[in-house]
Amino acid sequence: MDSMSFVLFGATGDLAKRKIFPALFNLYIENKLPEAYFIIGLGRKDFTSESFREYVKENILEFSRQTSKEENLNRFLQLIHYSVLNVDNKEDYQKLLKTVEKLEVEKNIEQNRMFYLSVAPNFFDVIASNIKESGLGSTKGWKRLIIEKPFGRDLKTARELNEKLSKSFAEEEVFRIDHYLGKGMVQNLDTLRFSNSILEPLWNKNHVDNIQITAAETVGVEERAGYYDHSGAIRDMIQNHMMQMFMLVAMDKPANGSTIHDEKKKVLESVRRIAENEVSNNVIRAQYSSGHMNGKEVQGYLNEPGITSDSKTDTYIALRLLVDNERWSGVPFYIRTGKRLKEKTTKIVVQFKSLSGSGEKEAQPNLLIIEINPTEGVKFQFNSKSQLDSSVVETTSNMESVKNVPEAYERLIYDALTGNNTYFSKWDEVEHSWKLVQPMLDMFQEDMPLCKYASGTFGPKEADQLLQEHNFKWWN
Amino acid sequence: MDSMSFVLFGATGDLAKRKIFPALFNLYIENKLPEAYFIIGLGRKDFTSESFREYVKENILEFSRQTSKEENLNRFLQLIHYSVLNVDNKEDYQKLLKTVEKLEVEKNIEQNRMFYLSVAPNFFDVIASNIKESGLGSTKGWKRLIIEKPFGRDLKTARELNEKLSKSFAEEEVFRIDHYLGKGMVQNLDTLRFSNSILEPLWNKNHVDNIQITAAETVGVEERAGYYDHSGAIRDMIQNHMMQMFMLVAMDKPANGSTIHDEKKKVLESVRRIAENEVSNNVIRAQYSSGHMNGKEVQGYLNEPGITSDSKTDTYIALRLLVDNERWSGVPFYIRTGKRLKEKTTKIVVQFKSLSGSGEKEAQPNLLIIEINPTEGVKFQFNSKSQLDSSVVETTSNMESVKNVPEAYERLIYDALTGNNTYFSKWDEVEHSWKLVQPMLDMFQEDMPLCKYASGTFGPKEADQLLQEHNFKWWN
Numbered sequence: 001m002d003s004m005s006f007v008l009f010g011a012t013g014d015l016a017k018r019k020i021f022p023a024l025f026n027l028y029i030e031n032k033l034p035e036a037y038f039i040i041g042l043g044r045k046d047f048t049s050e051s052f053r054e055y056v057k058e059n060i061l062e063f064s065r066q067t068s069k070e071e072n073l074n075r076f077l078q079l080i081h082y083s084v085l086n087v088d089n090k091e092d093y094q095k096l097l098k099t100v101e102k103l104e105v106e107k108n109i110e111q112n113r114m115f116y117l118s119v120a121p122n123f124f125d126v127i128a129s130n131i132k133e134s135g136l137g138s139t140k141g142w143k144r145l146i147i148e149k150p151f152g153r154d155l156k157t158a159r160e161l162n163e164k165l166s167k168s169f170a171e172e173e174v175f176r177i178d179h180y181l182g183k184g185m186v187q188n189l190d191t192l193r194f195s196n197s198i199l200e201p202l203w204n205k206n207h208v209d210n211i212q213i214t215a216a217e218t219v220g221v222e223e224r225a226g227y228y229d230h231s232g233a234i235r236d237m238i239q240n241h242m243m244q245m246f247m248l249v250a251m252d253k254p255a256n257g258s259t260i261h262d263e264k265k266k267v268l269e270s271v272r273r274i275a276e277n278e279v280s281n282n283v284i285r286a287q288y289s290s291g292h293m294n295g296k297e298v299q300g301y302l303n304e305p306g307i308t309s310d311s312k313t314d315t316y317i318a319l320r321l322l323v324d325n326e327r328w329s330g331v332p333f334y335i336r337t338g339k340r341l342k343e344k345t346t347k348i349v350v351q352f353k354s355l356s357g358s359g360e361k362e363a364q365p366n367l368l369i370i371e372i373n374p375t376e377g378v379k380f381q382f383n384s385k386s387q388l389d390s391s392v393v394e395t396t397s398n399m400e401s402v403k404n405v406p407e408a409y410e411r412l413i414y415d416a417l418t419g420n421n422t423y424f425s426k427w428d429e430v431e432h433s434w435k436l437v438q439p440m441l442d443m444f445q446e447d448m449p450l451c452k453y454a455s456g457t458f459g460p461k462e463a464d465q466l467l468q469e470h471n472f473k474w475w476n
Numbered sequence: 477m478d479s480m481s482f483v484l485f486g487a488t489g490d491l492a493k494r495k496i497f498p499a500l501f502n503l504y505i506e507n508k509l510p511e512a513y514f515i516i517g518l519g520r521k522d523f524t525s526e527s528f529r530e531y532v533k534e535n536i537l538e539f540s541r542q543t544s545k546e547e548n549l550n551r552f553l554q555l556i557h558y559s560v561l562n563v564d565n566k567e568d569y570q571k572l573l574k575t576v577e578k579l580e581v582e583k584n585i586e587q588n589r590m591f592y593l594s595v596a597p598n599f600f601d602v603i604a605s606n607i608k609e610s611g612l613g614s615t616k617g618w619k620r621l622i623i624e625k626p627f628g629r630d631l632k633t634a635r636e637l638n639e640k641l642s643k644s645f646a647e648e649e650v651f652r653i654d655h656y657l658g659k660g661m662v663q664n665l666d667t668l669r670f671s672n673s674i675l676e677p678l679w680n681k682n683h684v685d686n687i688q689i690t691a692a693e694t695v696g697v698e699e700r701a702g703y704y705d706h707s708g709a710i711r712d713m714i715q716n717h718m719m720q721m722f723m724l725v726a727m728d729k730p731a732n733g734s735t736i737h738d739e740k741k742k743v744l745e746s747v748r749r750i751a752e753n754e755v756s757n758n759v760i761r762a763q764y765s766s767g768h769m770n771g772k773e774v775q776g777y778l779n780e781p782g783i784t785s786d787s788k789t790d791t792y793i794a795l796r797l798l799v800d801n802e803r804w805s806g807v808p809f810y811i812r813t814g815k816r817l818k819e820k821t822t823k824i825v826v827q828f829k830s831l832s833g834s835g836e837k838e839a840q841p842n843l844l845i846i847e848i849n850p851t852e853g854v855k856f857q858f859n860s861k862s863q864l865d866s867s868v869v870e871t872t873s874n875m876e877s878v879k880n881v882p883e884a885y886e887r888l889i890y891d892a893l894t895g896n897n898t899y900f901s902k903w904d905e906v907e908h909s910w911k912l913v914q915p916m917l918d919m920f921q922e923d924m925p926l927c928k929y930a931s932g933t934f935g936p937k938e939a940d941q942l943l944q945e946h947n948f949k950w951w952n
Contacts, residue, residue, distance in 0.1 A: 184861075191861040195839040197828050198858070201683065202674055352673050363671040380856050382674070385660070385667040 001418055002141065003036035003109040005100050009127055010118035011041025011052070011082065015148065020118060021056050022064040023409035028076045029068050032414050036109050040100065042085040052082035065407055087123050093134035100136065112141035114416065121150055125164040132168035146175045146416050149240055150231065151425070154441055155434040162427050171427055175416045180241040181423040182408025183346075185372040189248040190260060192370070192378065199368075200253070202352065204327045209365060210472050212334045212349040213245050215373075216341040218293060220455070221315070225306025232314040234285070234440060237337040243268070243433040244425065245372075246333060249348055250323055261426050268432040270325040279443040282321075284451060284462045285314040288340040291455030298340065298455045312450050315339045318463035319440075334467060334474070340455040342476075346373035349475045367475060477894055478617065479512035479585040481576050485603055486594035487517025487528070487558065491624065496594060497532050498540040499885035504552045505544050508890050512585050516575065518561040528558035541883055563599050569610035576612065588617035590892065597626055601640040608644035622651045622892050625716055626707065627901070630917055631910040638903050647903055651892045656717040657899040658884025659822075661848040665724040666736060668846070668854065675844075676729070678828065680803045685841060686948050688810045688825040689721050691849075692817040694769060696931070697791070701782025708790040710761070710916060713813040719744070719909040720901065721848075722809060725824055726799055737902050744908040746801040755919040760927060760939045762792040764816040767931030774816065774931045788926050791815045794939035795916075810943060810950070816931040818952075822849035825951045843951060 006024075010016055027033050041052055057077055083099055085092040104111060113136065117127055124147055131137045131145075145165070152158025165174060180186055193199055202208070215237055221228045228236065244264075251263035274282050289300035302309050316338030323333065350368040367381040415423055451460040458476050467473055482500075486492055503509050517528055533553055559575055561568040580587060589612065593603055600623055607613045607621075621641070628634025641650060656662055669675055678684070691713055697704045704712060720740075727739035750758050765776035778785050792814030799809065826844040843857040891899055929936040934952050943949055 188861040191859065195831065195859040196842050197831050198678055198683065198842045198856075201677060207674065207677065355671065355673050366672050366674045378858070378860065380674075382854070383667065383671040384854065385664040 001032075001034045002112045003034045003107070004112040004114055004141075004417070005104060005109060006037060006039045006114045006116065007042065007096070007100065007136075008039060008116045008118060009042050009085070009087070009123075012043035012045045012047070012055075013118055015118045016041070017059045018063050019407070019409045020116070020413070022060055023407060023413050025060045025064050025068075025073070025076055026066050026406065026410050027414055027417075029066055029072065032417075034417070036107050038079045038081060038103050038107060038109070040081045040083060040096070040103070042083055042096065044084065044086060046084060047082045049081045053077040053080055056080060065410075087119070087127050087130070090130060090134065093130045093136060097134050097136050110141045111139035113137075113139050113143045114146065115143065116146040118148055121148075121152075121161075124161060128165050128168040137168055142173070142419070143169070144173050144175060144416060144419070145169045146177060146413075148177050150235060151176055151240075151430050152434065153231070153235060155431070155438045158430060158434050162431070172421070174427070175412075175421055176425040176427075176430065177412055178240050178244050178425045179408040179412065180346075181244055181425070182410075182412040183372055183376075184406070184411075185370060185376045185378075186245060186248065187411065187423055189245075189348075189370070193249075194253050203350075205329055205331045207352050208328075208331050209351045209353045210332045210334060210467075210470070211249060212351070212475060213242060213249065213336075213347075214349070214474075215242060215245075215337040215346045216343055216458075217337075217339045218341060218344045220288065220298065220340045221301065221304050221307065225304060229307050229311055229313050232285075232444075233317045233337050233339070234314055234437060234444070238317050238319070238335065239433050239437045240425070240430075242335050242337055243436070244429070245348065246321065246335060247429065249350075250328060250333065252327065260422055261429070265426075265428050265432065267323060267325070268429060268436070270323050270328075271436060272322040272324050273436065274319075274321075274439055276439045276443055276446075279440050280448055282319055282466075283440050283443075284316075284318040284460060284466055285440075285444060285448065286316040286318075286338070286451035286453050286460040286462070287311075287313065288315050288338070288455045289452045291340070291457065293340065293456045300455070301340075312444070312447075314444065314450065316341075316451075316453060316459055316463075318459065318466055320466060332470060332472070334472075336459065336463060336474070338453075338459055342456055342458050344374060345371070347371045351472070351475070369475075477508075477510040478588045479510045479583075480588040480590055480617075480893070481580060481585060482513060482515040482590045482592065483518065483572070483576065483612075484515060484592045484594060485518050485561070485563070485599075488519035488521045488523070488531075489594055491594045492517070493535045494539050495883070495885045496592070496889070498536055499883060499889050501536045501540050501544075501549070501552055502542050502882065502886050503890055503893075505542055505548065508893075510893070512583050514555045514557060514579050514583060514585070516557045516559060516572070516579070518559055518572070520560065520562060522560060523558045525557045529553040529556055532556060541886075563595070563603050563606070566606060566610065569606045569612060573610050573612050586617045587615035589613075589615050589619045590622065591619065592622040594624055597624075597628075597637075600637060604641050604644040613644055618649070618895070619645070620649050620651060620892060620895070621645045622653060622889075624653050626711060627652055627716075627906050628910065629707070629711060631907070631914045634906060634910050638907070648897070650903070651888075651897055652901040652903075652906065653888055654716050654720050654901045655884040655888065656822075657720055657901070658886075658888040659848055659852075660882070660887075661846060661852045661854075662721060662724065663887065663899055665721075665824075665846070670729050679826075681805055681807045683828050684804075684807050685827045685829045686808045686810060686943075686946070687725060688827065688951060689718060689725065689812075689823075690825070690950075691718060691721075691813040691822045692819055692934075693813075693815045694817060694820045696764065696774065696816050697777065697780050697783065701780060705783050705787055705789050708761075708920075709793045709813050709815070710790055710913060710920070714793050714795070714811065715909045715913045716901070716906075718811050718813055719912070720905070721824065722797065722811060723905065725826075726804060726809065728803065736898055737905070741902075741904050741908065743799060743801070744905060744912070746799050746804075747912060748798040748800050749912065750795075750797075750915055752915045752919055752922075755916050756924055758796045758942075759916050759919075759924075760792075760794040760936060760942055761790040761916075761920060761924065762794075762814070762927035762929050762936040762938070763787075763789065764791050764814070764931045765928045767816070767933065769816065769932045776931070777816075788920070788923075790920065790926065792817075792927075792929060792935055792939075794935065794942055796942060808946060808948070810948070812935065812939060812950070814929075814935055818932055818934050820850060821847070823847045827948070827951070845951075 137143050152161050247264035251267045254263050287301050318336035321333040348370040352366040354365045363383045369379045371377045451462045453460040628637050723740035727743045730739050763777050794812035797809040824846040828842040830841045839859045845855045847853045927936040927938045
């Protein structure tokens with residue numbers, strides 16, 4: 001792995017505290033950091049490098065997946081530095097450049113620079129252009145930019161943002177984090193599909209009836225009201241995470257030199273566009289009302305702190321996609337996500353066609369269930385004679401899972417360090433997702449009906465009806 | 477269920493004690509016996525009905541799967557009678573007829589008579605013909621004959637036996653017990669195959685590389701030396717149990733009015749016959765020598781009590797079958813069974829074709845593993861990215877099993893009571909199996925090499941070589 005400078009903007013923020021530093025420390029324990037490197041944290045808060053190390057130490061002790069001897073932790077901390085930086089202040093970038101260059105010389109590091117923007121999206125542009133202007137981006141080695149979501153809030157702003165970033169960083173230098181792409185089972189989707197000879201022959205319209213992708217949360221809006229009420233489930237989950245999972249499930253196998261990115265883009269291009277006048281037939285938007293979670297009464301979205309009482313923000317989206325290609329023609333993909341649902345689960349269910357006219361009336365359709373979160377695993381659900389009463393056909397399934405696996409941020413940061421962008425969102429994927437979602441955003445503005453669902457349920461009845469139109473049901 | 481008389485020959489024998497009476501009692505507990513019935517046990521030993529009931533009671537308490545209140549057990553016992561019978565003595569059959577008729581009148585039972593021959597095979601013929609001659613077989617209702625294995629000791633004696641039985645019982649009245657067909661997972665094979673839409677498209681030469689059927693025992697010859705040394709694994713296991721499992725795995729789906737029996741027979745007819753000069757290329761016979769089981773030294777077959785020191789009896793057989801039909805052309809079926817092996821397991825492994833040229837070098841072939849004994853379950857073994865190191869492709873699998881399931885004899889006796897012969901061996905199946913095995917028996921007589929394997933291993937190296945010829949290996 002190349003020696004490098006790791007420059008973290010937003011180093012005193014919540015993500016850095018809970019995810020980024022713990023991930024870096026876990027990579028350190030596992031010898032997955034370069035031999036020569038340093039980390040420089042940037043923020044508005046008044047830390048010295050010394051006091052910042054103390055702060056990081058506490059956070060690692062609280063949030064790290066793995067523990068290690070204190071001397072290891074201290075050795076890791078020695079490579080962390082801190083500078084105060086105001087993102088608008090050009091002088092601060094000049095100071096930063098000097099600090100980076102000095103450390104690079106000291107540690108004999110080639111000028112490979114990783115810039116990680118763990119900041120609010122409105123700062124992406126100014127930081128990127130200051131990196132360029134200051135000379136920080138003029139390296140003898142490589143430079144890379146890791147940025148967090150959200151990437152725009154609609155097609156137009158996403159394009160503007162990309163346009164701006166592209167002045168400072170080339171597309172192949174930009175690593176857009178979609179932390180769902182860092183989850184073990186999401187990264188496993190391509191291996192699962194393409195290294196098992198029994199799956200590919202079944203993975204098409206001849207054998208699949210429908211595919212369901214679910215990301216259900218039990219939590220409500222919590223402390224994120226300010227952000228969430230301007231985004232809704234459509235921006236927070238659908239445009240990015242759900243579409244990424246969809247692409248990995250639906251894409252063809254990369255072959256003849258094509259990459260996973262190429263295949264993801266291709267399948268996204270094959271998705272039938274949902275025009276504005278078709279949105280209400282294919283998309284259900286809903287908001288949670290009061291209800292019961294684990295026996296406790298909870299309030300509705302409109303009564304949450306920080307939410308205006310007439311908010312039309314969606315906390316639940318279900319939609320149907322059709323893919324007009326040879327593999328999937330006629331097979332609906334159902335995608336749903338929501339807050340305050342009965343169960344916390346992220347999963348993909350492939351429902352295979354039922355046997356017709358076989359007289360096996362009790363038989364349930366075969367399912368392949370890929371559990372992504374909170375358990376990870378794959379199970380086939382198939383029919384078997386009941387061992388206790390052989391006249392009954394029952395459905396059995398199996399599951400195996402692994403404990404203490406690396407967190408998404410460990411995988412993703414490692415990939416970025418090594419320059420592997422397979423599990424990051426490329427611009428064309430982001431743009432295509434926005435194109436698909438834009439008519440929905442427009443119709444939501446036009447006062448498309450906002451359904452209601454009680455907290456602690458599986459979502460609005462309208463989402464059930466969406467599947468009933470084709471005689472399907474959600475596999476909860 | 478029809479009222480009936482249940483006439484058990486060999487009622488004081490070991491099978492009746494351990495299996496038949498406990499099975500009947502379990503059916504009684506589960507209300508799976510007719511409303512009106514009685515059981516009459518026959519044997520040479522001097523029991524009264526009273527003392528026989530005491531004897532049965534003790535055995536049920538020791539061997540029954542389920543327990544019940546003592547009053548239930550006593551009520552069950554009241555319907556058991558005992559008569560002394562010498563199988564050669566015609567007068568005894570006349571006395572039996574009178575007893576049966578008297579009990580039938582008393583209990584208002586229509587003349588449905590179930591004759592269960594739990595006796596040594598040399599008595600099958602004489603009992604069947606005496607049933608006929610005595611008038612016991614001339615019933616106003618139905619009559620049925622349940623017989624235990626072995627059904628002949630080669631093609632000739634099997635044909636002779638069938639010829640004799642057919643004078644007293646029609647083929648549809650004969651229920652030949654193969655207790656492997658009573659095992660839950662064996663009875664599940666057809667449901668598994670035909671009520672799951674994902675399996676049928678994969679169940680053929682395009683997707684299957686080979687199929688392995690294993691019945692491995694850890695025990696040696698134990699107290700069965702007298703019988704076993706004249707039978708060997710070929711008669712004890714291959715001709716009956718293993719061939720039955722093979723048929724259920726390889727048969728086509730019954731359709732257009734055909735039955736499972738029809739399909740089993742068809743696939744057996746498609747098996748390529750192994751001529752005498754090909755036996756040694758396709759069949760491995762072996763005998764266990766001394767070795768270690770669970771850290772203890774155990775002696776070889778030739779030193780077992782009751783075995784002559786120059787015995788050539790096989791305690792292990794492995795063989796390769798090819799099926800010349802459209803579904804299986806070119807797919808080898810490997811069948812093996814043996815005593816004193818490392819692990820006790822009966823299982824079927826379907827090995828699917830590997831992916832070729834996919835660069836997925838680490839990927840193992842996909843397997844469908846059907847565990848029959850001692851655990852019951854079905855698992856898919858597929859490839860998945862390692863959760864701990866994503867550069868490693870590892871193999872995962874799943875299993876679910878059910879406890880306290882009915883024993884084979886419960887299922888089979890119940891089926892016979894209701895006249896369902898699906899899971900009994902029909903004559904044409906038995907005959908075809910003997911036809912297939914006869915050249916092997918002949919070559920064994922001709923001093924075909926008898927290999928040796930150490931107790932506690934997975935069998936002789938020659939059995940491994942049998943698979944290596946096609947670049948396969950046993951899945952142990």
